[in-house]
Amino acid sequence: MRNGDFAVNNRFLRACRREPADRVPVWFMRQAGRYDPEYRQIRETYTLLDICREPELCARVTRMPVDKLGVDAAILFSDIMVPVGAMGMSFSLQENVGPVMEHPLRAEEDVASLRVFEPEEALPYVLATIRHLAKALPVPLIGFAGGPFTLASYMIEGGPSRDYVHTKTLMLARPDLWDRLMSKLSQAMARYLRAQIQAGASAVQIFDSWVGSLSVHAFRVRVKPHVQRMMADLADLRVPVIYFGVHTGELLADFADTGATVVGVDWRTPLDRARQRVGTSVALQGNLDPVSLFAPPEVLRREVETVLELGTQSPGYIFNLGHGVKPSTDLAQLQRVVEWVHAFDPANSPYPPSKEERA
């Protein structure tokens, strides 16, 4: 049994399972990050990867937003590139740029030499951080990994990209090689997520942030089967799995069909439309535009309430942003959002929780 099931605050896990909860749960993608002065101070001494490698410090950073913002879930502080290193590809994380690979993956041999690593051997510090947190946190802990398309895009392009020319060209010109790469990535990430869950994560999120650059057809044929296999690989653990990317409005029905428990939605798709596309067998997570946090509080409040009203029209809803918190965000604005989400009365939504649940 892991922490989340016994936690005082289990509304996040209840919402993932589309069960009624006392309040709408809320957490933020990148809720531990540069917007927080304490985090910025830590980063004066430690790089992001330094923090990931020091379980006590990493646990402290992971917990900071739980204490400061009052969010209903913690997410492991890490980076989707951490396991890419464990697969045998060197990279650096460059400030204001992102991951930059030492040698981009382009050839047959590059795929062949990727290691489907043993998490306990290759990334013991990640699992140590999770064990530490699972005992101490007052809320469930979310583990995570990058999605196969998104990881492949960094590996192949050599860094962030606007158009994914090399990635899509490999996919179109060498579908056999592409499938081998996707298989290795999805197998490695499923194994990594399994280890995180076994160490104490109560849920996991797959960040396939850039998969929305694909057409529906390309996603269905070249990515979805691999995501489905990841979901199937994790199914026996019976913890919620969230699948998320930006620009994915057209992919939402297929996202729901991967076996995901929760589908993350960016701010472009209103949540009532997202619900029509995903059906009623998954929960939804999202989708305030992160830039709304720069608006005056009274304007921000209206934006938050609009999202809440659309999100709570059907059971299974977790408030979040439509993408990560921006570094220049004011911490006080995030605090306000949590307050407003928790003050929102789901009883006024068409699907109120039962009386017992609210007592």
Add this chain to the structure above:
Amino acid sequence: MRNGDFAVNNRFLRACRREPADRVPVWFMRQAGRYDPEYRQIRETYTLLDICREPELCARVTRMPVDKLGVDAAILFSDIMVPVGAMGMSFSLQENVGPVMEHPLRAEEDVASLRVFEPEEALPYVLATIRHLAKALPVPLIGFAGGPFTLASYMIEGGPSRDYVHTKTLMLARPDLWDRLMSKLSQAMARYLRAQIQAGASAVQIFDSWVGSLSVHAFRVRVKPHVQRMMADLADLRVPVIYFGVHTGELLADFADTGATVVGVDWRTPLDRARQRVGTSVALQGNLDPVSLFAPPEVLRREVETVLELGTQSPGYIFNLGHGVKPSTDLAQLQRVVEWVHAFDPANSPYPPSKEERA
């Protein structure tokens, strides 16, 4: 009467009006550009803005893809920033970056000092180019302008942006100032497009490329009314107006509701879905992923045919990419696409042209 109506090749204009045509018409966004060695050679001597300011050279560049690719429409060679200069804001076009403003627009006075210019006075060379082309081209000429959100985003951010923080913050925090800015931009661009049409453009496209960064609600309240006013301002001229942006899947129904004649679609939204959203009162244009042009010809052909099959399921369809041609594209691939589009038999689609039309 303008050229396009008498042109030998009028299938582009017929498709805009949802009338049957002998073949599916095709043109490409950025069809005059760096993929063409002759263009690259011209750019060794002239900057992009130099070309725009020299009517004969500009007409030659505009015509190049018509002769080389066999496309069914020409689009004026220019840049959406050209009229921004005429409004009184200085900028430069930086290679591999895009437009960079000398002073970003941020304050009340900056909006107040923008000029709604007289096109014949401020940009005579653009209109001279169009007059020159309208007499000589064997296909209709498409004029264009930037959409109000996209122009505002360059003005406010000071250049290209990933997240439009300053633009959206101004919109949320100062809706009054935002509306004044939108009014000036849409008025100036409507006047500019009117002048282009009067000089001989047979159709115009409004490139609101980045408007898909907005939520549906923000688009409806803060941008759509201004686009509607632009469309209304141009309605008496009775030429097709195309409205286009990327990441706009969620906005397509609203796009159709602006009064546009044709709605441009990026590659993320399958054209049959796009049709469901826009209804039957507009034509559709798009939507091959520009990166597909890097695939081997036999793979590219399948991609082209998939787009054609979805696009021709209802009347009023123009083949195009989902965004501009990338500079590293092979010219021969574009030639192949035009050939395949023209070889496609719309008679096999559920809405074949009438016999008379095909004779």
